[in-house]
Amino acid sequence: MSPVRSATATGVASAVLLTSFIIAVPGASAAVPTFPNNIVVFPDRDFITIEGYQDRIGQTATVEVTRPGTGVIGSAKSVVSEGDVAFEINHPGGVCWGAGTTLGVTPDILPGDVVAVKFGATAAGDTTTQGIYVTAAPVLAADGVTVTIAGFIADGANPAQMEQRIVEPALKDTAVGRRDVRAVPGPLTANDGYSSSLEFGVTGPNTFTATYVFDGQDAAAIAAAAGSGVRAMSWQVEDAAANRQGLTIAEFGELGGPGMGGCPNGPLQSGPAGATDVTAATVADSLKINWTRPVAIPGTPAITGYRVHAVARTVVNGERAEFGKRINSSAATSTTISGLTPNETYDVFIVSVSSAGETFPAVHAIPVTDIEAPQASASLQTGSFRSMQQLTLTSTEAAAQIYYTTDGSDVFLSGGTLSDVAVLYTAPVDVVQTTTVTFAAVDPSGNLSAQGQVILTITNDPLPTAPVFIGAPLATAAGVTLTWAAADAGAPGLTVTGYSVQAYTADGAPAGPPRTVAGDVTTLVFDGLAAETAYQFTVTASNASGAGAESAKSEPVSLPGAVVANAGADQSITRAVTATTVTLDGSASTSADAIYLWEQVVTGPTDADRVTLTGATTAKPTFSLRVFATPMTNNPLTFRLTVTSGSSVRTDEVRVTPIASPITVTGARWKARDFRVDGVSTSVGGTVTIHSGGPTGPVIGRAPITAAAAPATGGVFTFRLRTAPANPGSIWVDSTLGGTAGPVTVTAG
Structure with missing residues (x-):
């Protein structure tokens, strides 16, 4: 399914009906991408569309889903491709969640989750999943033409930036004449083949009701049976050109989880992570098993415990004896299985347990008879210290236990008996006064380390604080x-x-x-x-x-060098109706006995963004920022300053970014001897050019951008051709003020 583009909001009424219902409308997030870039979230299918980012074609982007209070619950990497859709996640033709990352789970995206894209460590925008969704299937009224849809809207979602749709291709064969019908905030408003309204709070707090009245019963029946084509849309920001940014599309009846074969399960279908560093040591008729607690994948059910079992290798009548423990503590790191048969060999298996099931496959360890003694060490050596010290004790065996005394006495007495004053080491020891610390380690097989000792003299001389x-x-x-x-x-x-x-x-x-x-x-x-x-x-x-x-x-x-090249601060220049003179500034560079050379960094002699510098050997050269014309772009222009003084050469670069005035095509229709294109612009002035097929296709015609009628702001344009012999199919429109739109499908009729 093609994602809904954030191009227009045609017909959105300015009024929002609230009936005993108050919704707090938050300020727009500063991180929401700017058109034509966008992040579109389909929470019901855990599906993400990344639009735009065409200045990063071929670069690898990282997308992360973060849940407040939990952390990152899903991530994936993909390469930006050419086209309106840079890439998709969890959708046929896209990549799976977990692609290129270590987080192998499909996140269950919920309202409030933040979906962010970044390139390396550079953030490139995010969308907060909005709390809006349809709560029940469409209801067809007894009159046969009225369809109502109930839904939920959370506190924080903006009712003025919401739309409800029913998508069903069969509607094209009815009086509607298109594949979907839409309800926007406001009272019942007439459209082709139907009228619709979207009201809030009519049935209770945090609710919305979409009402459709169709011209015919056939269309009403199709809409009422649309199933997963029923959806709610909400967006965080709507710019001056009515582009919807930070878009959430909630699809009624869609199931979450992997969108294509081979993708990771969702958090409720994923078994818990397994324990690591598992060791098993034989001690008489017992097995001592130690492990390191696993780290649960964020968004998956919490680990509640472990199941550890030992399986005898000897087969008797087709069976092998099994002994085990069920441990109801996620904090456990060891257990002992007793009552085993002497001289039998066992395999040990351990699984983590959660509400989603158990680790698969189980983590396997083979018990060994341990005769090697561990080695114990201390983080400090004997010496004098002016203030309290923290002493850390470690062992070369993770499963070994460390004991210590603080009175200078031995930890283990003759015969390996533990001293009555010995303390089990569990955390670093704070030494606040002169102390003799004696320590030793014992592993699960009873092997003792050599005894160590440090004498820490604490003088308690006060020292200054850190400035x-x-x-x-x-x-x-x-x-x-x-x-x-x-x-x-x-x-x-x-x-x-x-x-x-x-x-x-x-x-x-x-x-x-x-x-x-x-x-x-x-x-x-x-x-x-x-x-x-x-x-x-x-x-x-x-x-x-x-x-x-x-x-x-x-x-x-x-420290500055003897010769300095300083090309000045980066600039942003608004494209104007006429060419704009831009001045570069290298006056902060070395001036005495220095030679200046400014050059534009271009892709080649045919670079469409190439400009001509005037005064390229002076501190402040100029160039003309021309009005926009395809195949020019709005990409930043880079200029390099080279300063030469004697044998010393220094360079610096500066970027000048043209700011385009975005345009949007609001309608493109063709019928015999009547071809019309309408659109809006954030600015007044300039001219749009209509191309057939693509940005460099044949020019069909041009139209001026004039001021919109009050109370609307910005500009509008209309191009009409009454001699068009054939439908061009699709068009591309560019403005001399830098804005572009396309491809746009031309509808017939």
Whole structure:
């Protein structure tokens, strides 16, 4: 099924009927894509259409579905292709959810979920799924011509930006003459073959009612039986050209889940993730099994526990003995299965359990007799420390348990007996005073590690707090000026005796020795740095007890070189009715004994966006931004400035983006000796050109863009040809103000 394009909102009434029903209308999201780009969400089928993004053809986009409070519940990658539809997800001809990502699940998209597209780390727009949907099948009234449809609209959805449709191709053979009928906010309004209305709150809070009165019973019967062709539409933003951006299309009766064979199941059809790092060790007549808790896929049911079982390898009368445990805690990481037959070999299997079922296939582990002792280690060595320390103990075996004492005594006594004062290690130990920590590890097979010991002497000497930089570093030819707020000395009676500033290169390595200032001085010019190299800085305060903690790193900064090329800030220029003079600005570049050369970065000598620079060897050249004409584009124009001084050459680039005045074709009809094209523009002035077939097809004619009649704003255009011998089929329209529309199908009759 082709997605509904966000081109027009023909016939939308300005009034919205509210009956004892108040809906909060939120402000438009700043991240909603701008036409012709769009993200269209079909929540009932978990289907996404990405439209536009034609300036990124061939690039890989990442789409993520994020649920507030949960996180990313679905993702996929796809390459942008040429055409109105850049790519689709979970729809024949598109890609599956999980394509190119590690999240192998088809998300169950719900109202409030945010569908976002990005290129690398650059966000490129998002759509918030709107809470609107049809709640029941169409109802055909006793008069045989009236059809009503009931639906739900959530708080936060904008009633003025909503439409209800019935899509059924059979309607084309009735007085309707097209494949769908539409109800827009407002009272009963006449259309071809029917009248319709869309009202809110008539049957209760958060409800809408669409009413259709057809000219004939045949059309009414077809509409009432439309099934999944009944849908509700809502959009977050409607621009000046009536383009619907951030579109949700809820289709009544459609089922979610994979849209094509081979795609991942939905969250309720996906078994839970399996445990990792599973180990099984034999201990006498028992098996000690350890594992790392799995991480559930976001959007899937929570893991509630585990099932662990041991299966004997010996077959008796076609059967093998099985022993197991059912664990009703998702936090569990180990269990022991006892009562096993001595000298028997077992296979161990573990599955996670959730309301969606169990892990498939089960995670398998083969028990082994462990004779290798683990090794235990501490994160700190014996030494003296001015403040409280946190000691972390680790073992080379994940399943081993670590015990420790804090009085200098042994952890395990003779014969491997655990000391009465030994403590099981479960989290890092805070050492707040001088302490002797003795530690050792024991694995599930009873193997003991060698005993380790550290003596931590805590002097509790107060040190200054870490300083905080004030503002960004200021780079000049003389060096980098840094300023910071005075640090707290650490305790009453103490003072800060000085500060130390360290420079770091981009790879995090120290750039030479630190620079110091004495007493309460809180500024420093760090000199001796290399030009055109990025640096970051830290500052540390000291008192009589020593140096405190290092500050966070400053923002990166680079010293200017002897020769500087600065092409100025990027610009956006509105296309005008006549050519616009644009000035580039390289005046911030080196000027003494310097040679300037400006060049446009083009694809080749036939680049349709090529312009002619005047004064290309000066600091401020100009060029003429021409009025739009196919095959020109509205893509950014890139200019490179090269500054040469002696043997030094520096370059910089700037982009100038033409801003088009969007146009929309609101109607294109042909009949014998009468061909007419109507449309709207966000601006007045300029001329539209109508092409046959495509953007570079034969020119059928041109029409001016004139001011729309009050109270409407913007411009309108009408082209009429009374000698057209044949229907052109499809047309493409472009405006001298940069707007384009097409392809547009020309209807007959």
